[in-house]
Amino acid sequence: MRREVTILVYHHIADHEDPLTSKLGVVTRPDVFEKHIQYFARHFDIVSGSDLVSGTLPRRPLLITFDDAYRSVLDTASTILKTANAPSLFFVNPATMLGSSLPVDNILSLAAEVLGKQQLMALLNINETGLTSVPGLIANVVSKWTQAQIAEAKQQLCAAMGTNELELRRTSKLFLGITDIKRFASLGIEVGNHSMSHTFFRSLSSTELETEIEQSRELLETFSGQRVQCLSIPYGNALDATEGALRAARRSHKAIFLVHAKSNRFKPATDIFYRISLRNTAPEEIPFKLRIMPVMRCVRDWLW
Template sequence: MRRQVTIVVYHHIAEQEDPLTSKLGVVTRPDVFEKHIKHFARHFDMVSGSDLVSGTLPRKPLLITFDDAYRSVLDTASTILKTANAPSLFFVNPATLLGSSLPVDNILSLAAEVLGMQQVIALLNINEAGLTSVRRLIGNVVPKWTQAQLAHAKQQLCAAMGTDELELRRTSKLFLGVSDIKTFAGLGIEVGNHSMSHPFFRSLSANELETEIVQSRELLEKLSGQTVQCLSIPYGNALDATEGALRAARHSHKAIFLVHAKSNRFKPAADIFYRISLGNAAPEELPLKLRIMPVIRSVRDWLW
């Protein structure tokens, strides 16, 4: 019997910010993460991605997921999860894993730290009012860029900082390497597909979607030795669940994940699932964030 499932998403589990993440709002402190896991263990039945895909779920299912390729999931989160006997699903970008690229988000965060937000905007020749933060820039401008424009922007920013993308990836300690992903299965971590290089899908061609979705999955299976059944759409926005993206995804995946923090009681298709980003939410806020607000958002959007 299919049951309504609660799905949470995290990114980087760390005590302190890094210049590559400080402007992104993706860090959850380990002590907070541990409190969240203890709350889940008390109030939910924690399940795996395979459990979700099978459709046979316990009474109060909750799935823990991670996005991107931060090695803190392996170094820090996995120990906390193992103590609670909690499975998880880790959506990874193989281009970051292989060391061939970094998501534009991380480069923008570093550039804002090193150069300042105004110089970043000037360098990228952006003429749009109200861009006072990296997160606004990512939400309002980056989705419009083609792959070529994205690559050029990263090159410009790195040059202004006196470095390049490969050097940043090589010297950073934030991200997983190829050998790390092979250890996931022994830790109860399933591998999911988060696209090859973490772009917004809405601006991609059919060939680019093939690379980002289908070829990415094939590469992750080869690198991890696991069967990859699930896709997390980068940035988690329904606008990127385009007809072309869904068509490419459904050829090779059994579940597709967004964010939006809405209730899966009202999800738009059987294979699409909403997730809730908890960040550093206090434990006493979790009942509201996990049970009440998702329903309110879903009803509000339905009424609108």
């Protein structure tokens, strides 16, 4: 029996901001995360990704997921989850774990810290004055770039900061390595696919989609020893759930995840799921964020 499932997405669980994340809005404090998990344990039945894929769910199903490749999920979140006996699903990017690259998001965050917004925009030849944040820049400008343009932008920004992508990845302590993923199963964490390099799908060719989706899945299965059945589309935007991306994903994945913070009662297909990001939401606000706002967003979209 299929039931409506509530799905949460977190990223980096940390007490302090790092220049590689400070402009992205992806950090949840450990004390807040612990309160969230305690709330979920009291009011929901916490399920795994495999439970979701099976379609047989308890009365109040809730799935906890993580995106990207932040090692704080392993170092901090896993301890909190284990105390609550709560499973989770961690969507990771093989390219980041391999240590040769960083997502453009992190480099933009660092550049905004080091160079300032004005110089960052000038280096990238961006003239849109309405952009006031790095997430806005990513959503409105970077989302339209090709992979070649993104690679060039990362190189330009790193050069302006007197470093390079490989050095930033080598010296940062934020991200998982290949050996870390082998620990997931013993901690109750299932592995999910978050694409090879954390890029927007909307402008990719069929060959690029094959690398980002299928080759990524194969690497994750090899690294982890787990079966990978779920794909989280980077940035969680339905615009990246293109026909080509969905076709590539459905060849080997059973569930596809977006964000949009909408109710899964109104999801667009049986294998597509919406997620909600709570970040540092106070516990007393959780019912409104999980029960009321997702339905209101669906009604809003229907009216539009």
